Amino acid sequence: MSHPARVFGDVRAVRPPGAIVIDIEEVTKLYRMGSETIHALRGVGLKIRRNEYLAIMGPSGSGKSTLMNMLGCLDTPTAGRYEFNGKNVATMVDDELAEIRNREIGFVFQTFNLLPRSNALQNVELPLIYAGLPKTERVERARRALENVGLGDRMFHRPNELSGGQRQRVAIARALVNTPSIVLADEPTGNLDSKTGEEIMQLFEHLYDQGNTIIVVTHEEDIARHARRIVRLRDGLIESDAAAGAAA
Numbered sequence: 001m002s003h004p005a006r007v008f009g010d011v012r013a014v015r016p017p018g019a020i021v022i023d024i025e026e027v028t029k030l031y032r033m034g035s036e037t038i039h040a041l042r043g044v045g046l047k048i049r050r051n052e053y054l055a056i057m058g059p060s061g062s063g064k065s066t067l068m069n070m071l072g073c074l075d076t077p078t079a080g081r082y083e084f085n086g087k088n089v090a091t092m093v094d095d096e097l098a099e100i101r102n103r104e105i106g107f108v109f110q111t112f113n114l115l116p117r118s119n120a121l122q123n124v125e126l127p128l129i130y131a132g133l134p135k136t137e138r139v140e141r142a143r144r145a146l147e148n149v150g151l152g153d154r155m156f157h158r159p160n161e162l163s164g165g166q167r168q169r170v171a172i173a174r175a176l177v178n179t180p181s182i183v184l185a186d187e188p189t190g191n192l193d194s195k196t197g198e199e200i201m202q203l204f205e206h207l208y209d210q211g212n213t214i215i216v217v218t219h220e221e222d223i224a225r226h227a228r229r230i231v232r233l234r235d236g237l238i239e240s241d242a243a244a245g246a247a248a
Helices: 064-071 094-104 120-130 135-148 164-176 194-209
Strands: 020-033 036-049 053-057 079-084 105-109 182-186 214-217 229-234 237-243
Touching: 020 064, 036 064, 036 237, 053 064, 064 182, 064 214, 094 105, 105 164, 120 135, 120 164, 135 164, 164 182, 164 194, 182 194, 194 214
Parallel strands: 053 214, 053 229, 105 182, 182 214
Antiparallel strands: 020 036, 020 079, 229 237
């Protein structure tokens, strides 16, 4: 398996944060299940800036998944304010949310979510098709994205011809191809062995060094420690928000 250059160094430098990308204030989320009301988030406030590398942690039922869905514009708050690049997400309709998801957020999932009959290049092209880019530009940008994650020699392989780590690299290339404001990774190493998982986290380190804003949602301490900042949730509230070295 090939790897991008400079991925495996243990560089812990913190890049200067930039402008605010995500600004959440007093966000609550309620779910009704029959006669019962579930308070998934209880007045959460959070600011995330460009150039940050953030991990979100919490036990089952803490509100971690709900917050991830909120950050990814997959859901909207019951109450409170959520601004993404200065735009009020809380009041957006479905088409507006879909536009932000496609152009501004690169998603990386535990299960890869690749199209099985399409090769790596075609999988990475997909967001660009939705964005309406011409084919020549799509192919070139998808090719560069795959080279950036060390898969320049695997472009025409289908998912079943790739290892788990290579499939996750394809998913990361797809997340990056639209040059999004943030990369949102949900348990990105959950389906990988420990060695391959560490390689993927070193790839995130490489992407952070290149200037990407990364949010990783995880329940694993060793994965969270790769980030520069860790936000811990419990019972729908932020329990702590600190630099990674101080957040344990």
